[in-house]
Amino acid sequence: MLLKMSGKARTDDTDLVRRIRAGDAEALRLVVERYQERIFALIHGIVRDAHEVEDVAQEVFLKVFTRIEAFDGRSQFFTWLYRVAVNAAKDHVKKRVRRPAAPLEEADALPGGAEGPDAGAARGETARLVRAAIDELPVRYREVLALRELEGLSYDEVAQVLGISIGTVESRLHRARARLKRKLTKAREAS
Amino acid sequence: MYDDRTIWRHLDGELPEGEARAFEDALAKDPALARRIAELREVSAAVRGGVPKPPPDFAAKVAARAMAGPIAPVLPLDEARRFLQRVVVAAAILAAAGVAYLVVKILPSVLDAPLWAGPDNILGK
Numbered sequence: 001m002l003l004k005m006s007g008k009a010r011t012d013d014t015d016l017v018r019r020i021r022a023g024d025a026e027a028l029r030l031v032v033e034r035y036q037e038r039i040f041a042l043i044h045g046i047v048r049d050a051h052e053v054e055d056v057a058q059e060v061f062l063k064v065f066t067r068i069e070a071f072d073g074r075s076q077f078f079t080w081l082y083r084v085a086v087n088a089a090k091d092h093v094k095k096r097v098r099r100p101a102a103p104l105e106e107a108d109a110l111p112g113g114a115e116g117p118d119a120g121a122a123r124g125e126t127a128r129l130v131r132a133a134i135d136e137l138p139v140r141y142r143e144v145l146a147l148r149e150l151e152g153l154s155y156d157e158v159a160q161v162l163g164i165s166i167g168t169v170e171s172r173l174h175r176a177r178a179r180l181k182r183k184l185t186k187a188r189e190a191s
Numbered sequence: 192m193y194d195d196r197t198i199w200r201h202l203d204g205e206l207p208e209g210e211a212r213a214f215e216d217a218l219a220k221d222p223a224l225a226r227r228i229a230e231l232r233e234v235s236a237a238v239r240g241g242v243p244k245p246p247p248d249f250a251a252k253v254a255a256r257a258m259a260g261p262i263a264p265v266l267p268l269d270e271a272r273r274f275l276q277r278v279v280v281a282a283a284i285l286a287a288a289g290v291a292y293l294v295v296k297i298l299p300s301v302l303d304a305p306l307w308a309g310p311d312n313i314l315g316k
Contacts, residue, residue: 029254036245050243057245058253065257130237148203149238155205170205174196180234181195 013077020068028065035078036061038151039085045146046089048135056092060085075160082151082161086143093139126184133183141176144169193217193224198231 012034019027036057043056063084071080134142147158148169158169193201193214200206201214218224246252 025254025258028257029250032250032253036249040245041242044242045238050241053243054246054249057249058256061253062256126233127237127240130234131241134238145238149235150242155203170196170200173203174199177199177231177234178195180238181231184234 017068017071017073017077020065025065028061031064031081032061035081039081041150042082042085042146043089045134045150046086046139046142047092048142052092052096056088057085060088063088079157079160082147082153083163086147086161090139090143129184129187130180133180137176137179141172141179144172145176148173195227195231198224198228202228202231202235 013031016027016031020031039057039060040053043060044050044053047053047056060081064081067084071077134145137145143162144158147153147161148155153161155166155169155173159166162169197206197210197214201211206214218228
């Protein structure tokens with residue numbers, strides 16, 4: 001799910017933003033269609049509960065509609081949109097009364113390939129362990145992980161979205177991944 | 192010997208060109224490095240899996256809400272309940288303040304005024 005904006009997409013964004021400023025809900029629908037999968041992925045990466053993603057995503061896109069004046073055009077539109085989404089997801093995590101975690105089995109389907117059932121099961125187990133470990137990460141680690149792994153942003157783009165330095169992005173990413181790897185190794189040694 | 196940080200920078204495409212080339216050369220000769228990369232890639236793939244998809248009518252639903260006029264914030268149930276509680280508490284405080292004002296400012300004038308006094312006398316005008 002790599003996000004590399006083509007020149008045309010940028011132009012289209014500019015046009016859509018102009019129309020949204022004029023109150024055009026059809027332009028908002030087009031923005032939603034363009035970005036919904038990425039925004040769902042990003043929010044899920046931070047909120048970590050599939051049941052809550054849709055509400056937060058809806059809130060994000062409605063904010064785009066009502067607060068488009070806050071987008072000053074100095075950054076690219078997607079950078080601003082991601083910032084809105086990250087902030088909404090973080091606010092949601094802060095506010096929520098935690099519900100029981102979503103069943104993991106619904107989230108365990110990794111791309112298969114021509115592997116036998118044992119390899120597939122091992123891969124599924126790895127996925128389960130890694131996701132359980134992500135649930136335990138602090139939000140500041142989850143947000144960089146989601147922007148890098150799910151959205152495919154460069155360190156520089158992640159830094160722009162979060163308003164932090166590239167060095168901080170790199171060190172948070174490294175720590176997050178190191179924790180995931182450690183948990184995975186520990187779980188494998190235990191089994 | 193490369194550390195995990197450098198390997199991640201390579202996988203993320205963040206190594207400068209010269210370092211990236213040196214890394215590729217080392218990788219071609221070092222099966223252990225290739226195994227470590229495979230491990231890290233596995234972590235990466237697991238992070239990317241299990242992402243929920245938007246429902247097919249999501250974009251239309253959002254546009255319809257935007258068209259519906261002033262947009263109330265999307266509040267989860269617990270938050271909506273807490274918000275309502277705060278409104279009730281604020282209303283109760285305001286009502287109590289109003290009653291206190293009546294008792295302190297107006298009631299003494301009413302009690303002190305002669306029975307035949309008109310409203311102007313009662314309010315001390």
